[in-house]
Amino acid sequence: MKFVTSLVAAVLLLAGAGVSHAEVRISGDHGGQIGRYLDRYQHLRASGQTIIIDGLCASACTIILATIPHDKICVTPNANLGFHATWDLGANGRATANPEATRTLYSMYPSQVRHWIASQGGLTQRMIFLRGRQLEAMYHPCH
Structure with missing residues (x-):
């Protein structure tokens, strides 16, 4: 319960973003401890930077979808x-x-991502991958 409370509190702190035209590229990120990603993404959200997903973003890395505004994420x-x-x-x-x-993590993802996860059998120990046309239908392409 402590973990879930901390997770929800950290996400709620991710309010208000500044304006910036800088970009951050994500590639080859296998994930890790959720708390570290929430801290990193809190700073990215506040900076207003655009996030370019240009390779693997797995496990805790995917929290970016729940913390960064949709219009600040693009995919290659x-x-x-x-x-x-x-x-x-x-x-x-x-x-x-x-x-x-x-359950808390799942509820944080945007609805399109939740629907896709559900169509793949939900979040289990098995890694499932969202890429290609399915991902491009959810997020705008990087220019």
């Missing part, structure tokens, strides 16, 4: 988003599913 033909359920490290060092955090 190389863009590839990887989604899976959230997990925590258990006492024995093994990955343990976190269904509550997974």
Whole structure:
């Protein structure tokens, strides 16, 4: 519950963006700890920079879709988003599913992304990839 509360609080802090014409390119990002991504994306949102997804953006990296305004994200033909359920490290060092955090994360994604995830069987331990025409139908191409 603490994780979910922190996750929701961090996302709610992502209000108001400044104006900027700078760009940030994302490629080859395999994800990591959610908190680190929320911190990074809070700064990106505040900067008003455009986010160019130009390769792999997997796991926690995909939180960018929930935190950066839709009109500040563009995709290239190389863009590839990887989604899976959230997990925590258990006492024995093994990955343990976190269904509550997974539900919270899922609810944060834009509706088109949620519908696509649902059509793929939902967020599970198996990584699913959104790319190509399906992704290009959701986000505008980078110029």
